[in-house]
Amino acid sequence: MRIAQVASLYEPVPPPRYGGTERIISYLTEELVKAGHQVSLFASGDSITTSRLHPIIPRALWEDSQPCANPLVYHILLLEEVFKHKDQFDIIHFHTDFFHFPILRRLDVPHLTTPHGRMDFPEYIPFFREFRDIPLSSISYAQKQGLALGNWVGTVHHGLPLSLYQLNENPSDYVVFLGRISPEKGVDDALAIARMAGLKLKIAARVGLGDDAYFEKLLPEFKKKNIEYLGEVTDKEKNELLGGALALLFPVCWPEPFGLSMIEAMACGTPVIAYPHGSIPEVVDHGVTGFIVKGVEEAVDVLRQIHSFDRKRCRQRFEQRFSAQKMAEAYISLYQKVIAQKRK
Incomplete structure (x- = not known):
């Protein structure tokens, strides 16, 4: 053709x-x-x-x-x-x-x-x-x-190409937020989830167009203990960042059309913790590739049990679907x- x-x-x-x-x-x-x-x-x-x-x-x-x-x-x-x-x-x-x-x-x-x-x-x-x-x-x-x-x-x-990201069955001690610094992407909730869970949060994100004021408002939070703002990352850096994370935090508050970072995380065997907006219920297989939660407290509860998550099974489901x-x-x-x- x-x-x-x-x-x-x-x-x-x-x-x-x-x-x-x-x-x-x-x-x-x-x-x-x-x-x-x-x-x-x-x-x-x-x-x-x-x-x-x-x-x-x-x-x-x-x-x-x-x-x-x-x-x-x-x-x-x-x-x-x-x-x-x-x-x-x-x-x-x-x-x-x-x-x-x-x-x-x-x-x-x-x-x-x-x-x-x-x-x-x-x-x-x-x-x-x-x-x-x-x-x-x-x-x-x-x-x-x-x-x-x-x-x-x-x-x-x-x-995604199956060879782009690799399964990591031995994550580190942090959670990650990946994508865009915009109100609808829920960076503020990601900060709250990490803080309540007592975990490090790495933020790899680009400031959305027209969202400079929102970024400036959050900047003091980014400078606090256990928070690391990385800016944008390459595919190689993303593979290491996602693979080493206990979970990807995806607390969006808008009708997300898809959410590419979710399947990038799944490719590394990393579970997605997301709110049930837009496409999330059709992309995330609850309990297999991540967890669909209704708020900060539910997300924290999931993180308390995240070490039992089957990352290999997550990768397998990614290969089957995405x-x-x-x-x-x-x-x-x-x-x-x-x-x-x-x-x-």
């Missing part, structure tokens, strides 16, 4: 540190190439891939030292480049939000769009009522529940479905 993957230009594919969407695009692209498909990746020029790369700009916008006054102009160039080559593909897979929708309607090539964020915003209702003909794939069942009128053709959970190969195979099935629908 001839497949185009279209990424935004904010981060390279894959990103050097934080960037869940671009990381998934990379894993999917490489797995499709490995399976023998002809894949083209439309992304920034500093992306690394075994597919055919169509570089739109030399460096990703958030990696470039030169400020960009209007990122939209480069993303319009991205679309123009995709459409110049449209006849070379059996399907075009977009990971670029929704600004391409008006053009897709006028495109005779099969296409699929995967939103990677939450879908329950009020302004999405009139937008997707207008564009209900555009085929969408969700990254969790919970994500698409936020927008029932979307033209959802399927759901594909994220997956491999990059399984993700790629699921997308191929969706591509075939979309292509068949286009031919009718």
Whole structure:
């Protein structure tokens, strides 16, 4: 199959540190190439891939030292480049939000769009009522529940290369928070859980866009005893950090669309302790890959018994459910479905 993957230009594919969407695009692209498909990746020029790369700009916008006054102009160039080559593909897979929708309607090539964020915003209702003909794939069942009128053709959970992270059956004496410093990610609850449990907390996270004031508010907490703020970490550092942790704390208070760090922890055999919001109940197998709790006190109770957790079983369940190969195979099935629908 001839497949185009279209990424935004904010981060390279894959990103050097934080960037869940671009990381998934990379894993999917490489797995499709490995399976023998002809894949083209439309992304920034500093992306690394075994597919055919169509570089739109030399460096990703958030990696470039030169400020960009209007990122939209480069993303319009991205679309123009995709459409110049449209006849070379059996399907075009977009990971670029929704600004391409008006053009897709006028495109005779099969296409699929995967939103990677939450879908329950009020302004999405009139937008997707207008564009209900555009085929969408969700990254969790919970994500698409936020927008029932979307033209959802399927759901594909994220997956990771099995060799990316290794099982660690002998963790250290700390818990970890990994991801983004934003109110909805629950860093304050992670701090409370670690404090009440009497455990060290390592925080590996990037400050979310527009969340500088929230970060400044938390900064005094980060400087307290038994708290270590690491900033962003690489995959190699993440493997050691997650593998050495007693648990990943994931106390989100928003409709989490997926939560990539959860399956990264599972790959290391590290249990996830999470609140039951958004996709958490469908990603975490309670008692097997982690524990779904309703608040700080329940999380602390779980941590008191965490040394009996079967980390090997956790890794095995991760391999069964969240491999990059399984993700790629699921997308191929969706591509075939979309292509068949286009031919009718």
